[in-house]
Amino acid sequence: MTQIIDGKKISAEIKDELKQEVAAMKAEGKEIALAVIQVGEDPASSVYVRNKKKACEYIGITSVSYEIPEDSTQQELLDLVEKCNKDPKINGILVQLPLPPHMDEDAVIHAIDPKKDVDGFHPVSVGNMVIGNDGFLPCTPAGIIELLKRSGVEIGGKECVVVGRSNIVGKPMSMLLLRENGTVTVCHSRTRNLREVCSRADILVVAVGRPKFIDASYVKEGAVIIDVGIHRNENNKLCGDVDFDAVKEKTSAITPVPGGVGPMTIAMLMKNCVQSKKLFGE
Numbered sequence: 001m002t003q004i005i006d007g008k009k010i011s012a013e014i015k016d017e018l019k020q021e022v023a024a025m026k027a028e029g030k031e032i033a034l035a036v037i038q039v040g041e042d043p044a045s046s047v048y049v050r051n052k053k054k055a056c057e058y059i060g061i062t063s064v065s066y067e068i069p070e071d072s073t074q075q076e077l078l079d080l081v082e083k084c085n086k087d088p089k090i091n092g093i094l095v096q097l098p099l100p101p102h103m104d105e106d107a108v109i110h111a112i113d114p115k116k117d118v119d120g121f122h123p124v125s126v127g128n129m130v131i132g133n134d135g136f137l138p139c140t141p142a143g144i145i146e147l148l149k150r151s152g153v154e155i156g157g158k159e160c161v162v163v164g165r166s167n168i169v170g171k172p173m174s175m176l177l178l179r180e181n182g183t184v185t186v187c188h189s190r191t192r193n194l195r196e197v198c199s200r201a202d203i204l205v206v207a208v209g210r211p212k213f214i215d216a217s218y219v220k221e222g223a224v225i226i227d228v229g230i231h232r233n234e235n236n237k238l239c240g241d242v243d244f245d246a247v248k249e250k251t252s253a254i255t256p257v258p259g260g261v262g263p264m265t266i267a268m269l270m271k272n273c274v275q276s277k278k279l280f281g282e
């Protein structure tokens, strides 16, 4: 029987655990605040920002919104980040990506105080993740590790194949699987024999950004499949990077789209906000 990994349920469990933890912290007089910075009014970004603020409210974290116009200069954004860096009441800073094309995303990410880097994208956070120090883990890959653990999937010693090597998903995913003692292979657009490499995987994580790219021929019998992709098809329905219906029967466990990896990203952002107070809050 294939196990459908329920990201909605698992993310709700995590949010409830965090809510209790935050209530206990509040009882000791410890408040947590997240600055949420949005540049412009991109509709998809507005949905993400709204959902992040809703999660904050549910858990008991104060969200402080900063909305600046699309045509703001990079310096104006950097000044705002610096203001949040210096504000002792702000524990975490989230700059919603993507930024408008005239802005340099790396420069903005690097400007965030690493102690407030709740997205986990700053080079200091990336370095801590690689070494295995305490710090902020990038939300999507950290959410995938939680999904696997809470679904009873053993990672240690398993053949793990990650398709995609982006800085926000593929690369950190491979590091976190390695930290859990997986034997990890990372694939990308220059990988030869992709199908053959994928079909060796006990755990296959797909973050390729192409709708239904992975069909049954890439999948070993009994593999666990994690689908990171999100796409809207011609009928306005969501689908992932994996052809769910074609692959499902061959797997021992698989994440659906929607309702798999997606909900975990926000839950892990909330976890990082709590972490920011624990590690660096006065």
Ligand code: NDP
Pocket: 140, 163, 164, 165, 166, 167, 168, 169, 170, 187, 188, 189, 190, 191, 194, 207, 208, 209, 210, 228, 229, 230, 231, 241, 261, 262, 265
């Ligand atoms: P990117 O476009 O940054 O990276 C895609 C990766 O896939 C690249 O490393 C690329 O290789 C590789 N790739 C592209 N084509 C092929 C191919 N034919 N064969 C093998 N590898 C290939 O995407 P992201 O990592 O940012 O996102 C991936 C997907 O996940 C997207 O659908 C995105 O929307 C979704 N996503 C979902 C999130 C969630 O919360 N659920 C969060 C973040 C992303 P190369 O490096 O060689 O170009």
